[in-house]
Amino acid sequence: MQVHKYDVVIVGAGGAGMRAAIESGQRARTAVLTKLYPTRSHTGAAQGGMCAALANVEEDNWEWHTFDTVKGGDYLVDQDAAEIMAKEAINAVLDLEKMGLPFNRTPEGRIDQRRFGGHTRDHGKAPVRRACYAADRTGHMILQTLYQNCVKHNVEFYNEYYVLDMLMVDEEVTVDGVTRIQKRVAGVVSYDLASGELHVFQAKSIIFATGGAGKVFKTTSNAHTLTGDGMGIAFRRGIPLEDMEFFQFHPTGLAGLGILLSEAARGEGAILRNSEGERFMERYAPTIKDLAPRDIVARSMANEVREGRGCGPNKDYVLLDLTHLEPAHIDAKLPDITEFARTYLGVEPYTEPVPVFPTAHYAMGGIPTNVKAEVLQDSDNVIPGLYAAGEVACVSVHGSNRLGTNSLLDINVFGKRAGIAAAEYSLTADFVDLPADPEAYTVELLNHVRTSDGGEKVALIRKELQDTMDANMQVFRTAESLNKVLSDIASFEERYQRITVQDKGKRFNLDLLEAVELGFLLELAKVMTVAALHREESRGGHFREDFPERDDENFMKHSMAYKVAEGANAEHTAGIRLGTKPVVFTRYEPMVRKY
Amino acid sequence: MSPIETAETAPEPASKIELPAHIGGGGEIPTFDITLRVRRYNPEVSEDFVWEDYELTMYGTDRVLDALHKIKWEHDGSLSFRRSCAHGVCGSDAMRINGRNRLACKTLLKDLDTKKPITVEAIKGLPVEKDLIVDMEPFFQSYREIMPFLINKGHEPTKERLQSAEERARFDDTTKCILCAACTSSCPVFWTDGQYFGPAAIVNAHRFIFDSRDDAGDMRLEILNDKEGVWRCRTTFNCTEACPRGIQVTQAISEVKQAILSRQV
Numbered sequence: 109m110q111v112h113k114y115d116v117v118i119v120g121a122g123g124a125g126m127r128a129a130i131e132s133g134q135r136a137r138t139a140v141l142t143k144l145y146p147t148r149s150h151t152g153a154a155q156g157g158m159c160a161a162l163a164n165v166e167e168d169n170w171e172w173h174t175f176d177t178v179k180g181g182d183y184l185v186d187q188d189a190a191e192i193m194a195k196e197a198i199n200a201v202l203d204l205e206k207m208g209l210p211f212n213r214t215p216e217g218r219i220d221q222r223r224f225g226g227h228t229r230d231h232g233k234a235p236v237r238r239a240c241y242a243a244d245r246t247g248h249m250i251l252q253t254l255y256q257n258c259v260k261h262n263v264e265f266y267n268e269y270y271v272l273d274m275l276m277v278d279e280e281v282t283v284d285g286v287t288r289i290q291k292r293v294a295g296v297v298s299y300d301l302a303s304g305e306l307h308v309f310q311a312k313s314i315i316f317a318t319g320g321a322g323k324v325f326k327t328t329s330n331a332h333t334l335t336g337d338g339m340g341i342a343f344r345r346g347i348p349l350e351d352m353e354f355f356q357f358h359p360t361g362l363a364g365l366g367i368l369l370s371e372a373a374r375g376e377g378a379i380l381r382n383s384e385g386e387r388f389m390e391r392y393a394p395t396i397k398d399l400a401p402r403d404i405v406a407r408s409m410a411n412e413v414r415e416g417r418g419c420g421p422n423k424d425y426v427l428l429d430l431t432h433l434e435p436a437h438i439d440a441k442l443p444d445i446t447e448f449a450r451t452y453l454g455v456e457p458y459t460e461p462v463p464v465f466p467t468a469h470y471a472m473g474g475i476p477t478n479v480k481a482e483v484l485q486d487s488d489n490v491i492p493g494l495y496a497a498g499e500v501a502c503v504s505v506h507g508s509n510r511l512g513t514n515s516l517l518d519i520n521v522f523g524k525r526a527g528i529a530a531a532e533y534s535l536t537a538d539f540v541d542l543p544a545d546p547e548a549y550t551v552e553l554l555n556h557v558r559t560s561d562g563g564e565k566v567a568l569i570r571k572e573l574q575d576t577m578d579a580n581m582q583v584f585r586t587a588e589s590l591n592k593v594l595s596d597i598a599s600f601e602e603r604y605q606r607i608t609v610q611d612k613g614k615r616f617n618l619d620l621l622e623a624v625e626l627g628f629l630l631e632l633a634k635v636m637t638v639a640a641l642h643r644e645e646s647r648g649g650h651f652r653e654d655f656p657e658r659d660d661e662n663f664m665k666h667s668m669a670y671k672v673a674e675g676a677n678a679e680h681t682a683g684i685r686l687g688t689k690p691v692v693f694t695r696y697e698p699m700v701r702k703y
Numbered sequence: 704m705s706p707i708e709t710a711e712t713a714p715e716p717a718s719k720i721e722l723p724a725h726i727g728g729g730g731e732i733p734t735f736d737i738t739l740r741v742r743r744y745n746p747e748v749s750e751d752f753v754w755e756d757y758e759l760t761m762y763g764t765d766r767v768l769d770a771l772h773k774i775k776w777e778h779d780g781s782l783s784f785r786r787s788c789a790h791g792v793c794g795s796d797a798m799r800i801n802g803r804n805r806l807a808c809k810t811l812l813k814d815l816d817t818k819k820p821i822t823v824e825a826i827k828g829l830p831v832e833k834d835l836i837v838d839m840e841p842f843f844q845s846y847r848e849i850m851p852f853l854i855n856k857g858h859e860p861t862k863e864r865l866q867s868a869e870e871r872a873r874f875d876d877t878t879k880c881i882l883c884a885a886c887t888s889s890c891p892v893f894w895t896d897g898q899y900f901g902p903a904a905i906v907n908a909h910r911f912i913f914d915s916r917d918d919a920g921d922m923r924l925e926i927l928n929d930k931e932g933v934w935r936c937r938t939t940f941n942c943t944e945a946c947p948r949g950i951q952v953t954q955a956i957s958e959v960k961q962a963i964l965s966r967q968v
């Protein structure tokens with residue numbers, strides 16, 4: 109085992125991690141640990157855009173943007189955070205332009221902007237052009253530009269280093285006569301994929317930027333590697349996870365694959381049809397039909413399948429019909445969609461409808477932070493020196509449902525904030541002493557995975573987990589379906605104790621790491637489900653058939669899921685205790701979310 | 704949030720079309736059998752490369768990546784390869800499939816000749832670490848050497864730098880690069896001379912040289928005028944054929960050559 113010492117360690121090199129690194133690297137000695145080469149991060153998959161009220165093409169301002177964000181999140185958004193994000197959006201975009209990002213341009217040579225769902229002029233009066241974009245590759249260009257600037261600033265990367273644990277110590281502190289436990293962070297433990305060696309990184313500040321956890325579901329737009337490691341590590345070390353019941357399902361994933369087809373398709377006139385050829389959205393949203401909000405369209409699609417009007421051999425998807433559109437129009441406006449449909453399903457969208465089904469897209473919840481990106485150890489207290497930003501974090505700017513283009517914004521605004529704050533903290537703070545045997549937990553974890561020999565296959569357990577999550581925790585949820593997931597997970601956990609990993613080597617042992625990742629997935633799936641079970645209302649991305657209305661009186665609050673220590677007798681479900689945290693209101697009173 | 708209406712309470716959809724039977728419900732997903740012949744290498748076990756055959760039953764639109772996953776997840780967990788996004792945007796899984804560089808996640812099995820074994824091996828010219836995994840460091844080293852970042856001399860504007868749509872279009876093609884190394888590792892010059900910058904580095908230099916906002920084009924041209932630079936290119940077009948993003952790699956290289964020449968005139 110080797111020990112490294114840095115002022116700041118950043119875990120993750122997607123948009124959030126690299127935006128943080130550019131700030132931190134110029135202020136303090138910084139290392140970035142990432143399980144993927146930076147440019148492989150899933151930020152690169154984002155297509156649509158990044159919003160900011162630049163008002164380059166029409167009147168707009170940050171206050172309208174704040175309102176849209178709050179309303180889109182069904183009022184579970186912390187309004188102070190949304191306001192900061194909307195204000196800082198403008199500089200976030202300009203920063204990227206100055207770093208070299210090749211945005212599309214207006215005829216005057218300014219950054220061009222286009223419309224995106226839920227972004228409106230003057231509190232919902234009409235759609236507004238707020239999304240800055242680079243063709244249909246905005247995320248790719250952000251990821252490349254940030255990496256280029258990391259190269260420029262000589263950021264130190266440890267590529268293919270998997271962080272598997274965080275080193276925490278509990279301190280007793282007494283403030284105003286009240287004694288409580290204060291968590292302090294000393295470092296992280298990582299596993300070098302190439303050699304199989306463990307490396308401990310001691311740091312004064314640590315930023316988690318490990319992205320999402322879409323792989324708890326079967327159908328997802330997320331990469332194979334988005335296994336929620338950062339959330340899982342934090343949770344195991346006693347940090348709560350906020351609002352984990354809220355996951356966004358995007359209506360149009362390629363059937364069976366989950367690969368995203370942008371909303372732009374329906375914007376351009378594509379129609380959803382069932383096995384009988386019906387334009388079924390006429391049934392659920394008679395006026396706006398296929399252009400209803402994401403959650404409503406997704407539920408309608410799932411309902412068609414559930415009622416037996418799905419298509420294909422297993423009757424498990426619906427169709428996105430573009431055949432009435434001119435091929436030239438499709439080529440001009442929707443090149444990505446046609447390419448994905450042709451490449452992956454062998455479907456020619458000019459003449460054949462494209463099989464689609466809702467796909468798990470975005471985790472609204474995550475590691476709780478305040479607007480300085482500092483991680484909270486409970487509803488009130490921060491952990492000094494520990495930060496989180498990007499999809500792994502919950503600030504909360506997305507509440508119960510994220511608006512399109514607000515995440516690329518989030519990673520830039522809060523990535524930058526985290527980078528600056530972490531560096532500044534490290535310049536004034538001391539190292540926290542590493543615990544004796546800092547790697548003990550990880551050694552034990554890996555040993556167990558490597559030596560356990562019960563013959564259970566990781567891939568099979570993972571598949572069964574994803575199947576039950578898709579069947580029971582997707583766009584329709586009931587107490588019954590959620591309890592089914594919990595009992596399934598209990599049996600998976602038991603089987604997980606008996607897995608066999610075939611690869612026993614040290615070099616590039618991805619077999620071993622997939623097993624470790626499955627451990628995170630199981631843990632997170634459980635947290636999501638328990639939180640969903642406790643939230644007996646429907647709001648944003650969370651829809652309970654047994655509680656179909658939003659219930660502000662009882663549930664206008666964030667959920668905070670804590671791992672219950674072994675043997676503790678606090679009230680809990682499946683080893684998880686659920687607390688709450690108040691929502692921050694500044695300007696806007698909750699209204700019915702109606703479009 | 705309103706509960707969704709059920710089919711019973713809502714009006715019948717008016718606009719209905721006839722769907723061909725094979726598109727509506729029913730039918731079966733076609734399956735087919737393949738042999739995937741993978742060139743295995745694990746120096747922890749042996750210094751030898753060995754071809755191993757796997758007989759697999761695959762479905763309709765499965766890709767080479769699906770076949771590799773099937774082997775790893777059901778037969779031999781030690782088979783090692785990189786992948787992440789699974790839809791051609793992250794650049795993790797360039798490999799040699801039937802002798803041609805491609806992304807495993809973008810290559811449909813049914814588009815290959817499934818009567819014969821499908822061969823899969825690591826990309827060439829970079830040191831193999833294990834099975835299909837190569838050491839990417841030399842590749843990224845060349846990339847870093849061409850200074851792949853915007854460099855400006857003047858002072859920073861308060862708002863954005865202006866750039867016309869035409870100026871923006873000038874380098875659009877080379878902004879698509881995902882650094883997968885399919886091009887560089889398909890280049891015969893690179894195979895014999897690992898010092899050669901290789902197509903990917905030149906593509907990324909092109910992206911900045913032709914960006915109207917950048918002031919360091921001359922420096923990059925100077926770097927690529929080196930003996931390991933653009934002049935090593937023998938225009939074999941392997942790179943252009945290999946590029947999964949459809950980038951006109953050879954053309955980008957010749958535009959850089961032109962720029963060097965016209966600068967020297």
Ligand SMILES: Cc1cc2nc3c(=O)[nH]c(=O)nc-3n(C[C@H](O)[C@H](O)[C@H](O)COP(=O)(O)OP(=O)(O)OC[C@H]3O[C@@H](n4cnc5c(N)ncnc54)[C@H](O)[C@@H]3O)c2cc1C
Binds near residue numbers: 318319498
């Ligand atoms: C298909 C698709 C399209 C999208 N389109 C848009 C859009 O148009 N607009 C928008 O605003 N948002 C969009 N989103 C959402 C947005 O792209 C993501 O939420 C955002 O990019 C996440 O960035 P991140 O930096 O938090 O994480 P990521 O980019 O996922 O990066 C995570 C990083 O963490 C590292 N990591 C993970 N685990 C570990 C570990 N254990 N140890 C070390 N490193 C680790 C990884 O290597 C990686 O570098 C889209 C998402 C998808 C999937």
Ligand code: SF4
Binds near residue numbers: 881886945946948950
């Ligand atoms: S130019 Fe094409 S083939 Fe070469 S690295 Fe870039 S994307 Fe890959």
Ligand code: FES
Binds near residue numbers: 786791794
């Ligand atoms: S897995 Fe990302 S390009 Fe193939």
